[in-house]
Amino acid sequence: MARRAEGRAGAYGLSVVGLSGTEKEKGACGVGKSCLCNRFVRPAADAFHAEHTSVLSTSDFGGRVVNNDHFLYWGEAARALDEGGEWRAHVVEQTEFIDDQTFQAHRSTALQPYAKRAAATKLASAEKLMYFCTDQLGLEQDFEQKHMPDGKLAVDGFLLCVDVSRGMNRDFGEQLKFAGGLYAQLAKTKKPVVLALTKCDEGVERYIRDAHAFALARKNLHVVETSARANVNVELAFGTLAQLVDRGRGKAKLVPYFEALKQQSQHVAAAQDRYEWLVGRAVTAPDDTWAAASSRMLAAPEYRDYIFLEGTAKAQRLFAQHLQRLRRQRKPKPKPRPSLTKATWESSYFGVPLSSVVTPEKPIPVFIERCIEYIEATGLSTEGIYRVSGNKSEMESLQRQFDQDHGLDLAEKDFTVNTVAGAMKSFFSELPDPLVPYNMQLELVEAHKINDREQKLHALKEVLKKFPKENYEVFKYVINHLNRVSRQQRANLMTSENLSICFWPTLMRPDFSSMDALTAARSYQGIIDLFIQQCPFFFPPGTPGTPPGSPAQPPPCPPGATVP
Missing domain, CATH: 1.10.555.10 (Rho GTPase activation protein)
Known part of the structure; x- marks a missing residue:
């Protein structure tokens, strides 16, 4: 177990470092240190700021946020551990602030060459405030005022950032040369270092290869490909560093950028589907307002999840698109030519x-x-x-x-x-009547609330036995089909979760006249997801629609999946 810093039991001090300096030294834009810190410490979309500046006035440099230092204190973040409990980190960013008059580094009592200063393992700055964004400088009273604990921080590990995008006025070879000198200083501290490749959403393939070669030339230097804007592998970068700090924990599985991007895209698409479903049921009047609708949906997890991932602006745009569809539906349409549709034929x-x-x-x-x-x-x-x-x-x-x-x-x-x-x-x-009978739905919800995995599966199976025979046979047939569809998810991008989002309203059709039903929607979707995911357990072999050789005992979850 890594040493615990004084007064911060169980919290690590993580320092984010990388090319800094004047425009001549680092190019027209930074390497993405601030965005990486922002996304990790405050991951909600509405709290993410894509633009940060290192060019400051003398008054802003001397304010309580920067505090005449060339580092920023981003605050504390906590994350859950797979084995239970949580780990916490205090995050700082080592940068170099430039005077907006002279365009040279601001004078500071601790001004040293960046590589030496960034490798510091003990930081001190009395009354230093947590940083949020550039707009905070000069308006500190308008933001939460939280101090760096005790005005000092012990650094337990370093996240070394290398920008693999085509940075303006920046030579990538020179950036790697700078990173090499910085890594040499960091290695002297004997603290763990993780190489974070930033801006991979705009990454140049040759730069990414060169960065991996750079890491291979250094012993045990882990590489994580990230994008703060796309929110890909940011958690992995900090989590990998925390695991290296705490050697008692297992090693992190490093996921390549494009594989992680695909997973994140599927996660966002599923959240959007759930949010659009919620809007479609909670908003039925074309003259509804965002203020009124959002307050009604506030308690629904579908609303909160999408706002967290994509932000209020995108949620509001989808709401506006829904209103436009409602208005179009209200417009009188020209009479269609007579045709044999459901309005004119009686189906048997x-x-x-x-x-x-x-x-x-x-x-x-x-x-x-x-x-x-x-x-x-x-x-x-x-x-x-x-x-x-x-x-x-x-x-x-x-x-x-x-x-x-x-x-x-x-x-x-x-x-x-x-x-x-x-x-x-x-x-x-x-x-x-829905395929999943109304009188069975409450029992399914209660069974789904059971925490123990095997008990939950067996309880759901007992409820299935109470289905009317015709409903049971058809439900079994459909779920087996959806399970086979989900097995082709690499091609069709339809996981059991995505399929359950599409099918649960059709199969269960709960009463949406109350907000209680909207709030309980996650349970309904989770139930169908679980039936699809663990189909071989619920419907063992020997009956129509069930593939032969399926296990009758609760199978393990697929890799990366969890019991809903």
């Missing part, structure tokens, strides 16, 4: 009770069988399947043709995979 198959379209000998509706067989034969690799909507008129045409001919061969028709997928979802939406 769609919109009728489930028991009317199944028999003991044929427990799965023929239409559902045909749709799933077609999708699995032609569309399992279709990107965004079930999330990307099919054409409404084509979906109705498919249902009408099937209504007239139950022997319809979908392979002979010119329907897209998304049309067939949408028509299948529509079948469940039009059932008089």
